[in-house]
Every structure is written in C-alpha cells, then in structure tokens.
Amino acid sequence: MSSIEDKIKNAASRNTELLRILADTDRAIPALNQQQRYIADLKNEAAELHVKMKKLDWKRQKELQDHERYRDSVMKRFAYKVSGKKEKFEERAAKEEREYFEALQEEHQATEMKKNVEQMLDDAVKAKQKIEQDVALHQQAQQELDRLYDSIFKGPTPGFADEDAKEADVATALQQYQDAENKAEAEGKAVMLLVDAQRVMMEAIYAIKDALRYSTRDMWGGGTITDMMERNCLAQAKARLAEVRMLVRQAQNFSPAVKDLPPVHVAEGNLMSDVFFDNIFTDMAFHQKIEQSAAEMERCAHALDWNLNxxxxRQSQLMSSLDGKAKTLEQARLALQKARESAFQRIATGGHGNYDQFGPPDGPPPADLPPAYSA
Structure with missing residues (x-):
C-alpha cells in the first residue's frame, strides 16, 4: 500500500466531516450577499422615513398653529359674528381642525412605519450575524479541506493521473487570472492618475482664461496691477500644465498605451515691452499669444480626455476578461476538489489509485460484470 493511500485512509473520517460541513453551509455565502442587500434597502428606507418625519413634523406644527388661531381667537370669532359671517368662521375653523388632525394622523402613520422598519432592520442585522457564523464555518472548513488535500496531493501524485491533470489545470487558470488581474489593476491606477490629470488640466484652463480676461482689460488701460495679475495667471497655467504632464507620465508607467500630450506653449511676458514699450499694440500682440496658448491648451485637454476614455x-475590457478567468479558475478548483474527493472515496472503500501504477485489483472480477469483449 502506498504512503499516499495510507494518508487518505487516515484522513478519510475528517474528509467526510469537512464535506458534510461544506454541504450544510453551502448556501451561506449567497445568503449573506442577499441579506446585506436587504439591510442596505432597509437602511435607505429608514433614512427616507427620517427625512419624511421632519417634513411631517413641520407640517403638523403649521397646521396646529392655523387650528389654534381659529380655535382660541376670541377677536376673530367676534369679528366674523359682527359681520354676519359666523357660519363661514365655523367652516374655516372646522377646516383647520380637520387639516390638523389629518396631519397628526399622517405623522402617526409615518412614525409607526418607521418603528416597523427599524424593527425589521434590527431583526435583519441579527439574522445576518447568524449567517456570518455559517459563512465563517464554511470558509474555515474549505480552508482546512484545501490544506488536507494539499498535504496529500500537492505536486505529482503517482497513481492519481486525473488529480495531477486537474491540479495542472488549476495552476494554469490561476496564472492566467493573476496576469489578467495585474493588467486590470494597472489600467485602474492609470485611470485614477488620468482623472487627477483631468482635474488639474481644468485648473490650467481656468487660469489661462483668467489671463485672457486680464489681458483684455490691459488693452484698455488696466495698468501695472492688471499686468501683474495677467502674468500670475499665466504662471499658474504653466505650473498646472507641468503637473498634468507629470501625472500622464506616471499613468504611462502603468499603461504604455497612454499617449503623450501635444505640446503647449504658454505665453510669457517681456520686461522691455511691459515697462518701456507698453501700449495698445504690444498689449494686443500679447493678447493674441495668450489666445494661441489657450487654443493649444484646449487641444491638449481634448487629447487628455481621449486618453482617459x-x-x-481598456480597463472595462480587462475587468470583463478577469471575470471570465475568475469563473474558469473556480471551475478548475471545483474539478480538482471533485477529483480529490473521488480519490478519497475510492481508497477509503478499499480501491486503489490508477491501474497504471498498481495494476488491476487482485482476485476474480465480480460475478455481475458483463462478459469480456472478444474480437
């Protein structure tokens, strides 16, 4: 008898117990997912009722004020009576009383509904705790079963060719899943960096537009302060653009498919023209340079948007591929576990591994077998 068969026989009872636990708790994980969605729905409903209760409380107080204004106002009652409109006063008073009691009833109904939802939520949380215990038990049993099988079958296992083939399938599926996961994570990080770059690009565009506004004012005699504000906005635009390019380079480190951004020349002032030759013509010429910078920055922003999209x-496609590879890996693991379960069952009931190592079973074949095939 091989040492593997000895291990299988020694672990047979624990294997049976672990499989029973897995079968008993097999529905725990999907049940937990459903319970979590149910609790989330109840929490949303409770939050909506909380908002509704505030509105109903305000409405009730308003209706109460209207009701008391007619119920307790002696002067109002007297004025209606003197003017011969006593019936109208009583109708209005009755209307206000009715609306108040309707608001009171509506608030009471909402309060009862809120209590019911809170009780349902409390019950759901308690039920979730029981399901979580089953999930923990299921996961613990699965981990122990995996360790048990690995201690016996890990690596080439003479006499169990089917198990070895299934183990190789798992290794291949796992490698493919990990490769896809790495690629998807890399594209995800590139997306995050490009989103940041897009935000900074908007700041650069706002800065260049502010520079254009100050430049327009400068053409009509804005003065030194306007010149300084204009140059400050251009400096901000240039700094933000440099930050954008840095973020794009970082994104390219994760995803080489990210393209370089087109060049942008941010207009810069000249001390001689600003101080000694400052006139409408130099201001107009510089304004045109800023407009050119703004146009180049818009093209750069469009290129960044294209990169992000x-x-x-690519990330979406990789995530879809990852889902498929995750299913393939899960199927391969289940097939491996079934092969190992079959090996356990075969050895534990007196059988052997594959015939290619141990040869056929000793003794004559059972009497109920069909006759051997002969040509």
Missing part, C-alpha cells in the same frame, strides 16, 4: 475602455 481609452484607458477606461
């Missing part, structure tokens, strides 16, 4: 598309 393309990277998001």
């Amino acid at each position: 393309s990277t998001r598309s």
Whole structure:
C-alpha cells in the first residue's frame, strides 16, 4: 500500500466531516450577499422615513398653529359674528381642525412605519450575524479541506493521473487570472492618475482664461496691477500644465498605451515691452499669444480626455476578461476538489489509485460484470 493511500485512509473520517460541513453551509455565502442587500434597502428606507418625519413634523406644527388661531381667537370669532359671517368662521375653523388632525394622523402613520422598519432592520442585522457564523464555518472548513488535500496531493501524485491533470489545470487558470488581474489593476491606477490629470488640466484652463480676461482689460488701460495679475495667471497655467504632464507620465508607467500630450506653449511676458514699450499694440500682440496658448491648451485637454476614455475602455475590457478567468479558475478548483474527493472515496472503500501504477485489483472480477469483449 502506498504512503499516499495510507494518508487518505487516515484522513478519510475528517474528509467526510469537512464535506458534510461544506454541504450544510453551502448556501451561506449567497445568503449573506442577499441579506446585506436587504439591510442596505432597509437602511435607505429608514433614512427616507427620517427625512419624511421632519417634513411631517413641520407640517403638523403649521397646521396646529392655523387650528389654534381659529380655535382660541376670541377677536376673530367676534369679528366674523359682527359681520354676519359666523357660519363661514365655523367652516374655516372646522377646516383647520380637520387639516390638523389629518396631519397628526399622517405623522402617526409615518412614525409607526418607521418603528416597523427599524424593527425589521434590527431583526435583519441579527439574522445576518447568524449567517456570518455559517459563512465563517464554511470558509474555515474549505480552508482546512484545501490544506488536507494539499498535504496529500500537492505536486505529482503517482497513481492519481486525473488529480495531477486537474491540479495542472488549476495552476494554469490561476496564472492566467493573476496576469489578467495585474493588467486590470494597472489600467485602474492609470485611470485614477488620468482623472487627477483631468482635474488639474481644468485648473490650467481656468487660469489661462483668467489671463485672457486680464489681458483684455490691459488693452484698455488696466495698468501695472492688471499686468501683474495677467502674468500670475499665466504662471499658474504653466505650473498646472507641468503637473498634468507629470501625472500622464506616471499613468504611462502603468499603461504604455497612454499617449503623450501635444505640446503647449504658454505665453510669457517681456520686461522691455511691459515697462518701456507698453501700449495698445504690444498689449494686443500679447493678447493674441495668450489666445494661441489657450487654443493649444484646449487641444491638449481634448487629447487628455481621449486618453482617459481609452484607458477606461481598456480597463472595462480587462475587468470583463478577469471575470471570465475568475469563473474558469473556480471551475478548475471545483474539478480538482471533485477529483480529490473521488480519490478519497475510492481508497477509503478499499480501491486503489490508477491501474497504471498498481495494476488491476487482485482476485476474480465480480460475478455481475458483463462478459469480456472478444474480437
């Protein structure tokens, strides 16, 4: 008898117990997911009722004030009576009383509904705790079963060719899943960096537009302060653009498919023209340079948007592929576990591994077998 068969026989009872636990708690994980969605729905409903209660409380107080204004006002009652409109006063008073009691009833109904939802939520949380215990038990049993099988079958296992083949399938599926996961995570990080770059790009565009506004004012005699504000906005735009390019380079480290951004020349002032030759013509010429910078920056922003959209598309495709590879890996693991369960069952009931190592079983074949095939 091989040492592997000895291990299988020694672990047979624990294997049976672990499989029973897994079967008993098999529905725990999907049940937990459903319970979590149910609790989330109840929490949303409770939050909506909380907002509704505030509105109903305000409405009740308003209706109460209207009701008391007619119920307790002696002067108002007297004025209606003197003018011969006593019936109208009583109708209005009755209307206000009715609306108040309707608001009171509506608030009471909402309060009862809120209590019911809170009780349902409390019950759901308690039920979730029981399900979580089953999930923990299921995961613990699965981990122990994996360790048990690995201690016996890990690596080439003479006499169990089917198990070895299934183990190789798991290794291949796992490698493919990990490769896809790494690529998807890399594209995800590139997306995050490009989103940051897009935000900074908007700051650069706002700065260049502010520079254009100050430049327009400067052409009509804005003065030194306007010149300084204009140059400050241009400096901010240039700094933000440099930050954008840095973020794009970082994104390219994660995803080489991210393209370089087109060049942008941010207009810069000249001390001689600003101080010694400052006139409408130099201001107009510089304004045109800023307009050119703004146009180049808009083109750069469009290129950045294209990069972000393309990277998001690649990430989405990779995530879809990852889901498929995750299913393939899960199927391979289940097939491996079934092969190992079959090996356990075969050995524990007196059988052997594959015939290619141990040869056929000793003794004559059972009497109920069909006759051997002969040509």
